[in-house]
Amino acid sequence: MKLGIIGAGNMGSSILKGVTSSNFLENKNITIFDLNKEKIQELSKEYGVKKAENENELAKESDILILSVKPNIIPKVLDKIKDDLSEKTIVLSIAAGISIGFIENIIGTDKKVIRTMPNTPAQVMEGMTAVSFNHNIQENEKSMIFKLLNSFGKSIEIEEKLMHVYTGISGSLPAYVYVFMEALADGGVLEGMPRDKAYEIIAQTVLGSAKMMLETKKHPGILKDEVTSPGGTTIAALKVLEDGKFRGTVMEAVKSCTEKSKEMAGE
Numbered sequence: 001m002k003l004g005i006i007g008a009g010n011m012g013s014s015i016l017k018g019v020t021s022s023n024f025l026e027n028k029n030i031t032i033f034d035l036n037k038e039k040i041q042e043l044s045k046e047y048g049v050k051k052a053e054n055e056n057e058l059a060k061e062s063d064i065l066i067l068s069v070k071p072n073i074i075p076k077v078l079d080k081i082k083d084d085l086s087e088k089t090i091v092l093s094i095a096a097g098i099s100i101g102f103i104e105n106i107i108g109t110d111k112k113v114i115r116t117m118p119n120t121p122a123q124v125m126e127g128m129t130a131v132s133f134n135h136n137i138q139e140n141e142k143s144m145i146f147k148l149l150n151s152f153g154k155s156i157e158i159e160e161k162l163m164h165v166y167t168g169i170s171g172s173l174p175a176y177v178y179v180f181m182e183a184l185a186d187g188g189v190l191e192g193m194p195r196d197k198a199y200e201i202i203a204q205t206v207l208g209s210a211k212m213m214l215e216t217k218k219h220p221g222i223l224k225d226e227v228t229s230p231g232g233t234t235i236a237a238l239k240v241l242e243d244g245k246f247r248g249t250v251m252e253a254v255k256s257c258t259e260k261s262k263e264m265a266g267e
């Protein structure tokens with residue numbers, strides 16, 4: 001099985017790092033292409049993967065072809081490679097707001113197309129990826145794709161129409177978490193905590209909190225109540241967050257992300 005990656009930027013290289021750290025397939029069966037020659041030179045050296053001379057060569061030799069260029073570049077790349085794809089090639093897009101139908105319109109409805117929405121924690125094997133398949137994908141191919149996606153984290157099949165909101169609660173979420181963590185560290189610094197110590201403390205605490213939710217399967221409200229003593233420190237902090245419309249603001253952020261994804265898809 002040969003895996004090709006077109007576009008080795010933030011997300012393409014995160015997937016590359018995740019896949020090459022796993023046992024999904026040998027690194028010699030992975031080939032990358034990017035217009036930035038220096039980048040693919042560096043990445044191929046770092047991860048022991050091959051580099052293609054152009055998109056056409058990569059499309060011809062790949063069984064699974066990951067498209068990880070920006071959404072506006074997707075039509076350009078598809079136009080260029082459409083004649084190099086066979087009916088067996090699996091085209092897997094990670095682009096926000098690019099539908100299966102949009103891809104089929106360019107390369108044909110007889111082709112195997114998968115739409116996914118990964119996130120950058122893929123590079124530390126803790127990614128979360130949503131996936132929707134077109135009707136040409138067989139059950140055994142679905143299993144193989146889940147193995148690929150699970151090699152760098154977890155994955156879940158969703159209806160394609162939910163991809164927009166999924167982007168709002170997972171694809172883009174690492175950025176909101178980092179802003180929250182940075183703001184927490186600023187609060188720590190304001191109160192005299194050295195910044196490097198603050199980042200270490202906050203990252204471990206966010207990791208532990210997420211792990212508790214996954215492992216205990218308790219409702220987040222219950223986990224919150226377990227931290228919140230009557231008349232104590234936590235409720236004093238939560239009151240400030242609620243006064244600042246924390247929950248409403250977060251909900252509006254998810255809504256705005258979802259709407260942007262729909263707008264990018266022309267919906």
Ligand SMILES: NC(=O)C1=CN([C@@H]2O[C@H](COP(=O)(O)OP(=O)(O)OC[C@H]3O[C@@H](n4cnc5c(N)ncnc54)[C@H](O)[C@@H]3O)[C@@H](O)[C@H]2O)C=CC1
Pocket residue numbers: 006007008009010011012033034035036039055068069070071073076077094095096117118119120171172
């Ligand atoms: N960054 C993220 O957290 C996530 C990004 N995505 C999606 O991933 C895709 C890529 O996003 P990023 O990695 O953030 O962008 P990026 O700008 O970091 O990477 C894009 C890469 O594509 C290369 N490129 C441009 N034109 C090309 C062409 N014609 N052929 C080959 N390579 C070409 C660029 O040189 C660059 O290295 C987007 O479609 C985005 O919607 C999806 C989930 C999360």
Ligand SMILES: O=C(O)[C@@H]1CCC=N1
Pocket residue numbers: 096167171172
């Ligand atoms: O900001 C973006 O458009 C991409 C999609 C999900 C995360 N980053």
